[in-house]
Amino acid sequence: MSSPAASENNTTEAGQWWRTAVIYQVYVRSFADANGDGLGDLAGIRSRLGHLAGLGVDAVWITPFYPSPMADGGYDVADYRDVDPLFGDLDEFKALLADAHTLGLRVIVDLVPNHTSSRHPWFQDALAGKPGARERYLFRDGAGDRPPNDWESVFGGPAWTRVADGQWYLHLFDPQQPDLNWDNPEVRAEFADILRFWLDLGVDGIRIDVAHGLVKADGLPDVGRPTQSRLVGRAELPYFDQDGVHEIYREWRKILDSYPGERIGVAEAWAPNAERLALYLRADELHQAFNFHYVHVGWDAAQFRRVIDESLTTVAKVGAPSTWVLSNHDIVRHVTRFGGVRRARAAALLTFALPGSSYVYQGEELGLPEVTDLPEEVLADPKWERSGHTDRGRDGCRVPLPWSGGRPPFGFSATSSWLPQPESWAELTVEAQDADDSSMLSLYRKALRLRRAIRGEFGWVDAPDGVLSFRRGSNFRCTANFTGSSITVDGPGELLVSSVPMDGKVLPPDSAAWWRIG
Numbered sequence: 001m002s003s004p005a006a007s008e009n010n011t012t013e014a015g016q017w018w019r020t021a022v023i024y025q026v027y028v029r030s031f032a033d034a035n036g037d038g039l040g041d042l043a044g045i046r047s048r049l050g051h052l053a054g055l056g057v058d059a060v061w062i063t064p065f066y067p068s069p070m071a072d073g074g075y076d077v078a079d080y081r082d083v084d085p086l087f088g089d090l091d092e093f094k095a096l097l098a099d100a101h102t103l104g105l106r107v108i109v110d111l112v113p114n115h116t117s118s119r120h121p122w123f124q125d126a127l128a129g130k131p132g133a134r135e136r137y138l139f140r141d142g143a144g145d146r147p148p149n150d151w152e153s154v155f156g157g158p159a160w161t162r163v164a165d166g167q168w169y170l171h172l173f174d175p176q177q178p179d180l181n182w183d184n185p186e187v188r189a190e191f192a193d194i195l196r197f198w199l200d201l202g203v204d205g206i207r208i209d210v211a212h213g214l215v216k217a218d219g220l221p222d223v224g225r226p227t228q229s230r231l232v233g234r235a236e237l238p239y240f241d242q243d244g245v246h247e248i249y250r251e252w253r254k255i256l257d258s259y260p261g262e263r264i265g266v267a268e269a270w271a272p273n274a275e276r277l278a279l280y281l282r283a284d285e286l287h288q289a290f291n292f293h294y295v296h297v298g299w300d301a302a303q304f305r306r307v308i309d310e311s312l313t314t315v316a317k318v319g320a321p322s323t324w325v326l327s328n329h330d331i332v333r334h335v336t337r338f339g340g341v342r343r344a345r346a347a348a349l350l351t352f353a354l355p356g357s358s359y360v361y362q363g364e365e366l367g368l369p370e371v372t373d374l375p376e377e378v379l380a381d382p383k384w385e386r387s388g389h390t391d392r393g394r395d396g397c398r399v400p401l402p403w404s405g406g407r408p409p410f411g412f413s414a415t416s417s418w419l420p421q422p423e424s425w426a427e428l429t430v431e432a433q434d435a436d437d438s439s440m441l442s443l444y445r446k447a448l449r450l451r452r453a454i455r456g457e458f459g460w461v462d463a464p465d466g467v468l469s470f471r472r473g474s475n476f477r478c479t480a481n482f483t484g485s486s487i488t489v490d491g492p493g494e495l496l497v498s499s500v501p502m503d504g505k506v507l508p509p510d511s512a513a514w515w516r517i518g
Contacts, residue, residue, distance in 0.1 A: 028041070142168050151239060154173055241271050294326075332397060
């Protein structure tokens with residue numbers, strides 16, 4: 001079993017590396033293609049690990065690479081203990097893991113326990129009517145020609161599909177992603193074994209997809225209203241964030257703790273408020289949970305301050321760190337959400353200065369915008385079809401990375417890319433930004449290097465309306481100007497880094513800066 005080597009890429013805090021870690025998300029299909037088929041793969045990731053080490057992150061989270069029909073980009077898993085040939089094989093994964101550890105990078109893999117692929121042997125057995133097979137899923141009788149209840153798929157349409165003998169099965173996402181029945185002991189035992197399989201290989205943690213969805217309310221009651229997907233993370237739903245999920249994660253925590261090297265569990269949990277989210281982080285449950293309330297903040301100082309306060313207050317009650325994330329593979333990139341690169345640069349400095357762990361989604365270090373004009377014929381997200389071609393889905397944030405060169409595929413592949421890259425990305429490649437001190441890539445490298453020295457208690461500093469200023473300990477301050485006017489920052493000390501050039505202590509509009517005090 002390999003383990004991360006000591007290097008400048010590891011947090012220097014003794015133990016509990018995850019409390020302050022910067023974790024980089026790799027969306028496998030779009031990171032780097034080594035075999036020339038236009039689709040990212042494990043060998044591609046392995047070839048670009050040096051970029052991640054040089055960026056200054058502590059760990060890499062890799063999205064699903066398991067055998068899958070790819071109905072939902074690999075989140076429909078047919079075999080949880082292998083690698084899809086599209087991405088490589090288990091030997092390639094082991095080599096990637098060893099290389100990452102040599103560079104001091106920890107590796108987190110995705111686990112998808114809410115549902116399997118409809119091609120999974122278990123579901124095929126259920127369709128064939130094998131005794132006991134349907135108890136592993138949520139099959140129910142309907143009411144005549146109507147489904148068992150009014151639940152809707154997050155991807156649009158009903159959450160139930162009828163099979164040949166008249167029964168219905170639940171799928172909170174695509175019909176090719178049938179939900180598992182976590183009241184079934186076989187399901188619980190199987191995933192405990194899957195977890196041990198990857199930990200035995202040496203992975204440093206798991207990210208749990210739809211961690212809030214495993215347990216459904218008794219009796220599967222109606223929601224009683226349409227457009228339920230708009231309520232996810234905002235209101236109570238009978239199929240999300242049920243109290244029973246916590247028993248599962250207490251069992252998983254015991255497994256994680258039985259391995260050396262501080263293996264962690266990270267919840268992708270949509271909860272209606274920060275207090276409910278903190279329950280996933282109790283001392284005997286998971287180590288981190290994505291802070292989606294932070295993701296939804298608009299470019300507004302008061303909104304940012306409210307969510308930061310709520311986040312820090314609630315995690316403190318359970319002794320956990322907060323996480324901060326600006327973008328991921330499911331949401332519009334924050335360059336576009338915030339209205340441009342200038343604000344994205346400021347948001348990065350603000351985020352990296354906060355106490356806790358930060359996540360970086362591939363390409364945000366390059367300042368990539370959302371691609372909003374992908375041709376309809378290339379759209380692959382199931383949301384596109386399930387919505388009747390009214391929701392273009394998440395492909396705009398999944399366009400493959402530009403690494404080098406002046407034309408697509410910009411070094412992503414020797415041939416092509418599975419989603420087309422804009423010609424304008426020639427200015428955003430790693431190669432183009434590498435030696436430019438003013439680039440987004442240089443800002444990220446500098447900020448992540450300086451971030452390692454930021455320690456100490458968080459506290460707000462008085463600032464004008466539309467400006468946020470806070471300290472960490474007695475010798476660090478971050479100030480972010482959300483307004484359309486320049487401000488003068490009083491006596492902050494030595495400037496460490498700023499999101500835009502500064503004239504003395506004048507902080508321009510839509511910018512942020514770090515200072516060393518004393």
